Amino acid sequence: MKTYDLTKTAIKTFIPAEQEIALSTEDLHVFYGLHEQIKGVSLQFPRYKISAVIGSSGSGKSTYLRSLNRMNDEIQTARVTGKIMYRGLDINQNNIDVFEMRKHIGMVFQRPNPFAKSIYDNIVFAPQRHGIKNKQVLDELVETTLQQAGLWNEVKDTLHKSALALSGGQQQRLCIARAIALKPDILLLDEPASALDPISTSVVEDTLAQLKAQYTIIIVTHNMQQAARVSDYTAFFHQGVALEYAETNQIFTQPAIQATDDYVSGHFG
Numbered sequence: 001m002k003t004y005d006l007t008k009t010a011i012k013t014f015i016p017a018e019q020e021i022a023l024s025t026e027d028l029h030v031f032y033g034l035h036e037q038i039k040g041v042s043l044q045f046p047r048y049k050i051s052a053v054i055g056s057s058g059s060g061k062s063t064y065l066r067s068l069n070r071m072n073d074e075i076q077t078a079r080v081t082g083k084i085m086y087r088g089l090d091i092n093q094n095n096i097d098v099f100e101m102r103k104h105i106g107m108v109f110q111r112p113n114p115f116a117k118s119i120y121d122n123i124v125f126a127p128q129r130h131g132i133k134n135k136q137v138l139d140e141l142v143e144t145t146l147q148q149a150g151l152w153n154e155v156k157d158t159l160h161k162s163a164l165a166l167s168g169g170q171q172q173r174l175c176i177a178r179a180i181a182l183k184p185d186i187l188l189l190d191e192p193a194s195a196l197d198p199i200s201t202s203v204v205e206d207t208l209a210q211l212k213a214q215y216t217i218i219i220v221t222h223n224m225q226q227a228a229r230v231s232d233y234t235a236f237f238h239q240g241v242a243l244e245y246a247e248t249n250q251i252f253t254q255p256a257i258q259a260t261d262d263y264v265s266g267h268f269g
């Protein structure tokens, strides 16, 4: 196992005048008990772009992603320090209304996890909790989000059937539709295609490419081809450190750091 110098990083910051930043972290650390698993990550995520987080298993990708909309709050032992800047506000502060914040920063998990409800009810559940009651508005929301998620044509005649009867790929697109039903600004996805077959994966990737026009997307993937295919920017994580962050093309063709080079060329570890 090669060891790499974790103090030498190449992190590109994107100048707001040229490229608006939707979300950023400043010196973010995550501890589980006494174990520090994210060691001071500062990254900026440009608006209406897809940023990928890559790195080997255990490098901290999910931990970092979960911190971005405070999902680590649900883990008893987790402690997150540093800033998470969203619209000029540090959303890592105690006084933030997390329920409200997650309306703006939504998440899709690795395993499709639809509710044991109808397709329709999966989508309207959260909007109803946020106060939308009008049936016509909800009907329209169901149609537009399913269209955006690339699922409408397959399910438009079975909206009141159980979501659990859908295939894995359809369930994951339903989970994307559910996440965008709250009209979030930012969509976080943790290996959304890892449990899917290649055809479903390619449909989900096409869906993301469509969504980019309206959403800022941050996607964790251990699949490098996927990162290369879908993302504009890529961050390479190793042992809880973002070693390199730049345009995806640069990461895959001219990485600045030896570890990145080894990882993308398959000579890592």
Ligand SMILES: Nc1ncnc2c1ncn2[C@@H]1O[C@H](COP(=O)(O)OP(=O)(O)O)[C@@H](O)[C@H]1O
Binding pocket: 032, 037, 055, 056, 057, 058, 059, 060, 061, 062, 063, 064, 075, 077
């Ligand atoms: N809930 C948790 N409690 C304690 N340790 C955790 C927890 N989740 C992840 N870890 C540890 O944090 C490190 C990073 O994990 P993770 O973020 O899941 O990495 P990745 O998504 O890149 O595979 C690993 O060493 C893992 O064992």
Ligand SMILES: [Mg+2]
Binding pocket: 061, 062, 063
């Ligand atoms: Mg993970």
